[in-house]
Amino acid sequence: MKALIHNAQISTQDGDYSWMIIENGIIQNLGHGTLPDIENRVDMRQRLILPGLHDSHIHVYSLGRMSTRLHLHGTGSIVEMLYKLKEFREENPDQEWIIGHGWDQDLMEDGRYPSKHDLDTISPDLPVLLYRACNHIGVVNSKALEIMGITTNTPDPQGGQIDHFEDGDVTGVLREAGLSLVAPHISHLDDALRLEYYRRGVQICVEKGLTAVHTNDGQAWEYYKKLADNDELPLRVFLTHKYSDLDKGVPPVNESHGLLTAKRVKLFSDGSLGAETAALRENYDGSDQKGLLIDQPEILATKIARIHQMGYQLEVHAIGDYAAEVVMDGFQKAGITAADRAIITHCQILARDLVDRMVQNGYIANIQPPFVPTDARWAEKRLGGGERLDYAYAWKTLINAGVIAAGGSDAPIEDADPFWGLYCALFHPDPMGETWKEHERLSWEEALRIYTENGAFAVGEERHLGKLKEGYKADFVVVNPALLDNFELLKEKPLHQVWVDGKLRHTSE
Ligand SMILES: [Zn+2]
CATH class of the missing domain: 3.10.310.70 (Diaminopimelate Epimerase; Chain A, domain 1)
Structure with a gap:
């Protein structure tokens, strides 16, 4: 099925266009001016088209529940x-x-x-x-x-x-x-409703404006597969298994089924900053505690090596600077290289040497811009001032150093709305809506990249996803063009349509 998407504002790295031809789920061509002779036309009424948006760290099951x-x-x-x-x-x-x-x-x-x-x-x-x-x-x-x-x-x-x-x-x-x-x-309530939670979860995600989720759910493959078979997967699902799944048989690795793919396994290295369980190099401010590692470094390294040897991509939760260090030690010990695209999720507190190490080894930062307004309130209290705070929620510092950062919401912890995520990346707001750490604000291009190209990079799909380009998959969102002149509009439901694999999956007009 061939379609002409026209009368649109399509801005890409290679130039601005007003139409594109999609066929069999692929962008065939982009252009401006005279329309090609194609019967099946979709008039976008001058709206803005953005590449498909990824949430690189989310929990669809819990969101649905x-x-x-x-x-x-x-x-x-x-x-x-x-x-x-x-x-x-x-x-x-x-x-x-x-x-x-x-x-x-x-x-x-x-x-x-x-x-x-x-x-x-x-x-x-x-x-x-x-x-x-x-x-x-x-x-x-x-x-x-x-x-x-x-x-x-x-x-x-x-x-x-x-x-x-x-x-x-x-x-x-x-x-x-x-x-x-x-x-x-x-617990029996969950057993009866499990498939329904996944069904609702993916539906919520597409309605928020996502075209792809990198979701961390336990023993989820069969449920997503069922949804895919029933034509109930409206967006791409990149499933990240839980570590405990490895002891319940070998879950799929690099296996695809329609819009569903499984690649990664996720581990935890520490807790959270709010509960003072994030593992820090130095004591929490005004405390004699440094937080906690979930596993001793040798045990974490063994788990990392096991996952790597089984052929999965690694994703490890690390909030504190000490946790990040121990995770990177584990990656190095396991012989993980840049080609393996290991991911460190959250990266809330780092340090100069840790950022440098991430760049040198090609570790991907999986960051959650919506944590900023939630955490800003007490992050300074937990961390104190000084250099440690300079590397806290330091998205711009990371990106300037050359780290590839992918964006996510950790929903249902935060709202899955990617436009709220873009807003938080652009403004780095505190809970009152004032900017916290002005120099950590991202530009529009940088913010968009973490939710598009870099999300695609994190799942190794950067040659198929994340851009509006000839030969790429036709995953895109249609939004209010006025937001480019006023980013405050990101908070006011700018979404009109969501297209995944060349099909209209959601419309909110
Ligand atoms: Zn999470």
């Missing part, structure tokens, strides 16, 4: 929380359990935790579990406590806590391992 749950982020009071719960219950009459996420008592005017009594007023008969924003604390209602068999006399589990009122009665608040008491009662 979140979409089936109650959202409580930003809730200002317990009354508001109960109102949302009531509404959700009415809109979702078939739920066996009501599960929600995102409340934060610091943001609620009541100055206390919600309790089972609050939840019972809305749901006396159906179990409810509402996670705090951190996911380390949750509150349940009386029905849930009854199902879980928790009474006044239930002892706290190892590493967890069941909160009590002064009179000894349980409040419904469960902390840390206390929350794992719920798991046996809700």
